[in-house]
Amino acid sequence: MALVELHDVCKSFKKGEEVITPLDHVDLEVAEGAFVSLMGPSGTGKSTLLNLVSGIDRPDSGRIVVNGTEVTSLSRGKVADWRAANLGYIFQTHNLIPVLTAYENVELPTLLLKMSASERRKRVELALDVVGLRDRAEHYPRQLSGGQEQRVGIARAIVAHPQIVVADEPTGSLDSETSEQVLELLQRLNSELNITMLMVTHDHEAASIATRQLVLDRGHFHEQAGEAV
Structure with missing residues (x-):
């Protein structure tokens, strides 16, 4: 069963006089329970x-469906409520609020x-x-x-029991031992809790732990292993 579906999705940006198209009429399906890594040159989207x-963000055109909900059709207010209940986000730089304890940082999504x-x-x-x-709460x-x-950032991402977690360079600012x-x-979150993972990384070793590896280049996905996109 596909948990994430992209249908004919396009997204472009203007950089000076140049138009950059990181996603060019792409289709993609991510199965429920999959661990997908996404690599590619910097600036490819x-x-x-x-x-x-x-x-x-919203695409210029196309549809994005996550677990049967067409995210691209939701209003700004409704998409925020949907995201709080269904999706966790792990950032490269943690994005913790410094005046809050670990417990309070993790609690934030549940307040919505x-x-x-x-x-x-x-x-x-x-x-x-x-x-x-638990001992650092x-x-x-x-x-x-x-x-x-x-790890506090990861706890915050899973506290609402999301169906999918997206991770943007989750080891990018860590040393090799901590990254591992x-x-x-x-x-473990993927295999034991069946949380679907979609992870962006520049690290080939990090990408290799995924059950499916994709490369995004020139607006299109290229499969590194497994079935074709």
Whole structure:
């Protein structure tokens, strides 16, 4: 079953007098439970794709459907509610709020959802348990290592029990040992919790952990392994 579908999607930008087209009438299906890595030269639109799938940005034309919901047809307000309930986003630079504790940073997405305080607490504690940081719940970002900050970011991405997590260079700012730990965690979330993963990376080793590897170049996807796009 396809969890993510792109149908004839186009996206262009103007850079001075030049028109750049990172996505040029592309079709793509991502199966439920898949772990897909996306590579390609800088500036080819990999992060743009994540923003389109998550509803942060909109295509010039075409349709994007995630688990039966046509994201491209939702209003700005409704797409924000949909994203909070269905999708987690992992950033390269953590994007933690420095004046909030690890617990409070993870809790943020749940504040957009209708749930009791006890359910919210249960989900935050579970997310921190999953990433191994329950004992750091009351620490502020400045009191955490880079790897711990990224794990808080991952906990925040999964706290709402999303069907899909998109990760934009999740190991880009980490050393090799910490990167390996983060990738192992993402693999475990995919295999044990069946969370569909769509990860952008420049790192061939990071990409190799995915069950499906794509390259985005000149507006089109190229399959590195598995079935054709």
